Amino acid sequence: MIINWFPGHMAKARRLIEDNLKVIDVVIELVDARIPLSSTNPMIAKLIGQKPSIVVLNKSDLADPECLKEWMAWYKQQGRLVIAMDSKGGKGVKQLTALAQQLAKPKLDHWKARGLKTRSVRTMILGIPNVGKSTLINKLSHRNVAKTADKPGETKGKQWVRIGNQLDLLDTPGVLWPKLEDQVSAYRLAATGAISDTVFDMETVMTQLITELSRWYPQALMTRYKLTELSDDPLVTIDMIGHKRGCIVAGGVVDLEKTYKLILKEFREGKIGPISLDRVAEMTEGAI
Ligand code: GDP
Known part of the structure; x- marks a missing residue:
């Protein structure tokens, strides 16, 4: 990052x-x-x-x-x-x-x-x-x-x-300057839009975001993108979302960049639902 x-x-x-x-x-x-x-x-x-x-x-x-x-x-x-x-x-x-x-x-x-x-x-x-x-x-x-x-x-x-x-x-x-030393915090800052889109690696941010959404808000994610199931592999889920939303390039391949941007925009606007990424429970796990 x-x-x-x-x-x-x-x-x-x-x-x-x-x-x-x-x-x-x-x-x-x-x-x-x-x-x-x-x-x-x-x-x-x-x-x-x-x-x-x-x-x-x-x-x-x-x-x-x-x-x-x-x-x-x-x-x-x-x-x-x-x-x-x-x-x-x-x-x-x-x-x-x-x-x-x-x-x-x-x-x-x-x-x-x-x-x-x-x-x-x-x-x-x-x-x-x-x-x-x-x-x-x-x-x-x-x-x-x-x-x-x-x-x-x-x-x-x-x-x-x-x-x-x-x-x-x-x-x-x-x-104040953002806390970027911690990789989990840095990704969450990027996902919520605190860090400019141009300064982070989109794939890392999106795989982490989809992993967390799949764990904590599976229903909201499936409802928003009309999915019947989620994959354990976040990239497969992103691919399914890309297909559902018509983010396709020649040959029927999913346009990943476009799909990332779409999900990120909708997440930031609260369209997937009201979502929190930092959790109090993590304090005891020492994740933040
Ligand atoms: P600053 O850089 O801290 O001064 O942040 P801004 O006041 O410019 O706000 C950044 C973005 O967040 C803008 O698009 C605001 O409209 C949006 N925003 C600020 N406060 C809220 C809020 O309470 N709820 C929502 N949904 N958006 C907010």
Whole structure:
């Protein structure tokens, strides 16, 4: 698998985030609900430090509801505040604002007691590419048209969006680099679209995806592609799907590239069904 995040990029991304975090009181970490662990960044805990934070399981509309429940429970068990979100549809947005507001309260009360009534609590969204950061910022900012002004001196050059009572969101998110060292995570990031199509080996990703779908969601896979059975060999299943969908080249041979693209597109759009790839049970198996 080719990796396009070079150490230089990572160092730059990290510096930028560290710099912005200096003025942040509450952190919102966005992960993909289908792959919460694969889409997190191992650096995140270190970056956040002692700041209050919320984990947002985004794209929850595309995730398996049972797995989502298990992940919510798992995060809570870890002592984390967690919310399921569909930032495209808007589900969970109100709840997020309320929770951030709740986390901000002790700080606001503290300032108030010291006579600093006008300060607002600042929050920022962190996450790997494509996890839905911009979509969420847009949803949150549409709720309140007025952008708060730059505060000279302290927050030079930064734009803030008011999202709650005395709560400001930095309008540029922190872009974390994806975790690519682990091959299982890397494939799942590729399958869900977190890594560009041009930087991974399609056959490896697709054989792994079909293997996992056949194991966990056989019925959904068969229903979607009108198959009466699945093969133990993922390439045979892909071949059957290619035939069913007419992805054929001269001589009646299946056009593999076309079939891969078709399945991947439908999987990413949730057309095969709500599907999760990371599973809580794997934590004990040490697979992630
Ligand atoms: P960013 O790179 O983290 O800023 O990600 P974007 O906000 O650009 O979102 C990446 C893609 O995911 C876009 O096509 C969004 O429409 C889509 N997206 C974002 N949030 C959700 C969500 O909650 N559900 C679904 N189904 N799609 C989402």
